[in-house]
Amino acid sequence: MTKKKPVRLRPYYKTRYAYEKLRVCKHCGAYTVLWEDKCANCGRLALIPVMNQARINAKRSMQNERLIALAMTLIAVLFSQTFLQIVSCLLGGIALTVLLWRFQRKMLEPETRRQLNRLLRSSERRIIEGIYLNLTTASAAIRDDEQLGYEILREIATIVHNDRIRLQQIMLLQSFMLRKDMELVLEPLMLENFEPALAEYIGELAKIKRELIKHQAIRYVLAYEHEILHMKNGENIMTAVAGATVRMKTYVDAYPEFILRYARKLPKDRYLRLYRLVRRNPNQSWNGLRDEVSAIYNEKYRWDPEFQNWE
Numbered sequence: 001m002t003k004k005k006p007v008r009l010r011p012y013y014k015t016r017y018a019y020e021k022l023r024v025c026k027h028c029g030a031y032t033v034l035w036e037d038k039c040a041n042c043g044r045l046a047l048i049p050v051m052n053q054a055r056i057n058a059k060r061s062m063q064n065e066r067l068i069a070l071a072m073t074l075i076a077v078l079f080s081q082t083f084l085q086i087v088s089c090l091l092g093g094i095a096l097t098v099l100l101w102r103f104q105r106k107m108l109e110p111e112t113r114r115q116l117n118r119l120l121r122s123s124e125r126r127i128i129e130g131i132y133l134n135l136t137t138a139s140a141a142i143r144d145d146e147q148l149g150y151e152i153l154r155e156i157a158t159i160v161h162n163d164r165i166r167l168q169q170i171m172l173l174q175s176f177m178l179r180k181d182m183e184l185v186l187e188p189l190m191l192e193n194f195e196p197a198l199a200e201y202i203g204e205l206a207k208i209k210r211e212l213i214k215h216q217a218i219r220y221v222l223a224y225e226h227e228i229l230h231m232k233n234g235e236n237i238m239t240a241v242a243g244a245t246v247r248m249k250t251y252v253d254a255y256p257e258f259i260l261r262y263a264r265k266l267p268k269d270r271y272l273r274l275y276r277l278v279r280r281n282p283n284q285s286w287n288g289l290r291d292e293v294s295a296i297y298n299e300k301y302r303w304d305p306e307f308q309n310w311e
């Protein structure tokens with residue numbers, strides 16, 4: 001592996017819905033998930049969030065409805081025979097249009113959502129083309145600016161969920177020096193199959209961001225334990241994950257045999273954590289884990305002052 005680079009990733013803005021990351025060009029209708037100012041397709045400064053485009057569409061369709069109502073009023077007036085008919089058609093038509101307008105004002109939000117659905121459904125092909133263009137930008141960036149490449153892929157991944165993009169992100173992350181204060185994620189990057197880079201990444205997170213190691217990651221390293229142990233750094237990865245697993249009792253309840261297999265290799269602080277957990281739950285044997293923890297204590301830490309006042 002080449003030397004890891006220090007990076008400072010730009011902040012990642014989480015949105016409630018994936019489509020909120022999508023922007024559309026008002027001029028040519030091209031889509032993007034990136035943060036560029038100019039449309040990559042036509043070069044104009046005309047990119048707006050899809051939600052805004054949906055609101056524009058909703059307002060336009062409502063305006064058309066009002067125009068139809070007014071046109072019908074006008075036609076009725078034209079066909080009127082008496083003055084009274086003219087006046088009543090005019091007043092009736094105007095009153096109906098005002099009512100319609102008031103109703104539409106209340107319906108703007110639901111209508112916008114309906115228009116958004118329509119827009120997304122009818123633009124599926126254009127969205128895919130746009131993301132494809134984004135991907136081309138990403139692969140160009142990856143060659144000379146891995147950080148930018150990763151940031152672009154991270155945006156694309158909010159819309160496109162596939163293993164190729166996940167793997168590319170993992171590979172890029174593995175070329176960075178990861179730090180505790182970085183906005184790192186694990187679950188969105190999880191793969192089904194065994195992938196050494198993912199195992200490495202999990203092992204690294206288990207050291208710097210233990211809170212990201214949850215059931216899914218633990219099950220992953222357990223499913224591929226054999227393969228991981230064949231990696232150069234494999235035993236360290238498994239030990240680091242075991243060390244992260246002792247973070248919470250629920251994980252110890254779920255994976256006692258796993259922790260037992262690596263308990264002896266745990267660094268002191270992780271073992272201390274496990275030791276305290278075991279002491280706090282005197283009625284649990286955890287399939288032999290309790291005995292193993294006692295044995296390790298007797299062999300290695302019996303005289304260690306840190307283990308004396310553990311409460």
Ligand SMILES: [Zn+2]
Nearest residue numbers: 025028039042
């Ligand atoms: Zn455009």
